[in-house]
Amino acid sequence: MNVADPEFLLDDSPGRVMLLLGNEAIAKGAVEGGVSVVAAYPGTPSSEIADTLSLLASKGGFYMEYSTNEKVAMEVAASASFCGLRSLTCMKHVGLNVASDAFISLVHTGVRGGMVIITVDDPFCWSSQNEQDNRFFAQFSGAPMLEPSDPQEAKDITAYAFELSEELQEPVLVRTTTRVSHARGDVKLGSTKRKPSLKGTFERDPRFGLLPASARVRHKVVLKRIEEARQLSEKSRLNSVFGDGKTGIITSGVSHNYVMEAINALNLEASIFKLGFTHPLPEERLMSFMSSHDPIIIVEELEPYLENHVKALSNRLKKKVRIFGKQDGFFPRTGEFNTRIVIDGISKSLDMKHVTVSPEIEKAYAEVQPLLPPRPPTLCAGCSHRATYYAVKVAAKGLNPLYSNDIGCYSLGVAPPFQMYDTMLCMGSGTGIACGFSAAQDQPVIAFAGDSTFFHASIPALINAVYNRHSFLLVVMDNGATAMTGHQPHPGTGVSGMGKPAPKVKIEEIARGIGVKLVYVIDPFDVKKSIRVFRDTLKKVQERKEVAVVVSRRECALLTIRRKRKEKTPIMPWKVDPEKCTGCMICVEEFACPAIFVANEKVVIDPNICVDCGVCAEICPYGAIEREKDRHEVKTI
């Protein structure tokens, strides 16, 4: 797909209405807010914020970098703000865990230029390893927090967050969720008259050096700022009450939309308290809302953040109000909401009878379920990780190793036929976990990491392995991009966030520099050689009881397709010669490229899916797979 050039986002065309992805809208809000420095590490569902800003940076006159990880990104954005510039960092929910060390203390130092931190939570773990609710980070750190409910608000709130940050001299957390960031909606654009600047100035101030003496002072300042922020929250337009009825519904973020759909469907008279400024909460207004409404229904995804606060506040009221939320089971605490869940929750709270979906549809759907084939995500056709996994698996036959896997496209190695994972925890954990396995037990250990993951968080663990004499094989699957999140550049790619050439940091040189003795680089498409290198290396690791690194380097298949199309290199599908095929099923059962399937007991290759990598032909012991003569347009984008 050709992502339309987002350059129009720099235009000063207030009032124009465009369809924007929530994340693009956040990027637009940053431009309207005059952001000067952007630093980020990509992560679904936040990636398009940084990607859009990366495409706009040069023309827009601001600085953008993909930092090695979220903590570094947080620090880069922080120091830009210390210099008086407006800065932004964005990350997925677990990214804020990585950045939290910098973040929590940053609330202590406070900021100068407006600084906005976007965190995108992922209820239902669409593309994540956990389901945490980052609203607690606001409470934990003391930072003010804003929560948009749709793309329009995502833009407006981001632009406003810079002002709020400057007013309070604190970084502002903007928290969205998958269904805000990955929803598209009509967005009315604002003005881009405010221009960025890269002429910041830094003046020494004790608050920026958090020694114990200054930290003690700053903690008191943080508490004072929280109270100031609460006053602003009381007055904020982002916290609004509308509709009328005895029933009061308190909601925030994407849940607001489901509430609107629900009251329309239920024809319900209700007052809605929609919260967009959610830390600190407007306590006085919430109390007065509660004193004039009964019952109160709280609709929020994930943790009972609002519910806990509202219940605590209700204790200060003279009268007793009924409050329905998730603590009594009216709404779920896991997964994401939808209109159905919210209709069900509201009608249960109010003892209303309502049928959301017709029983005939439910019945028919239950009956057709057994027909549906399983279709979990897989490594793409032509993916270099498949070739690497294949070679490692063949080389490790009989060794029965433990596999500590990591976060990236290669996580899909969990699926059959490879199933090469025993652990997967967080970015970089493949290497750290391998250290502990090496100390704790005797089976051989194979760790995996992607190139971007290696730079992000594997390096300290690899140093640890050398220093503490841990013994395992680390396979770095280097496909030249942060592929899973959209092929962003990283320190090994030779391109910067500004789209300019950059120095290339080499994984094998880092490994050697750290003191790893056994370092090899292979091309996984050279299957035979790869198997040999893995076999030899595993043997050496066992004999010498030390760590080894094999960098398996081959461009991501999606990048190869893009490149070939640009170069006008033909992409020719491969095919199975039925005369030569013996039906051994090695290509199916041990390699399983999605282009290969079995029809009428014959192995065939779907020419619409095959991307011409040729690896299956190398694997076939009978030379039965060959290249087709005709050029073909591959459908995969």
Add this chain to the structure above:
Amino acid sequence: MKSRQSKTYNIVLTGVGGTGVLTAARILGSAAVKQGFRVRVGEVHGIAQRGGMIDVQVRIGEDVFAPTFMEGQANLLIGFELAEALRHANKLSREGVAIINDYRITPTMVTLGHGSYPAREKVIAAIKRFTKNMMIINAVNLAKEAGSAVTVGSVLLGAAVSVNGFPLKMETLKKTVEDLLSKRLLRENLKALDLGYNFARS
């Protein structure tokens, strides 16, 4: 408060990640904005795009809030793949229309012997339990006729224009395709829209 749900036109697009489902949804959304509608498109990115099942919901109307809608509320289902169309057939309303590409992608799991892919006729019969208004279309062939197999999405969108009550005009879709898609295959995509439309009308 008056119920306004009836005024929203709900579309669900289903298929396999990486085959153009997201792009088609984006074209629908942008075209709707061009015609002055309020729009919500509910997408899923990331790991789901890697060959897994994917559904995108597009909501067009005057007062749209949620990015997704409930079962039984779709006016239109656009299926890029047979079994994936069935997986979301329960989203269709009784009067809803299904436009389905006559194309099967066997999941690797099935190739490896986990579960099975039902016969084409079985899938079609199962979808018929949710709607009587179904159009099966060989979009891959029409796309090839348009000049490239990658234009399957445009064929299906062209067919959608023929559906009674579909709120978007062919000329808006064409304009949007010109704005959003690569210039490299523009001619082919425009032709694919026409071929899809003509097929559906005949």
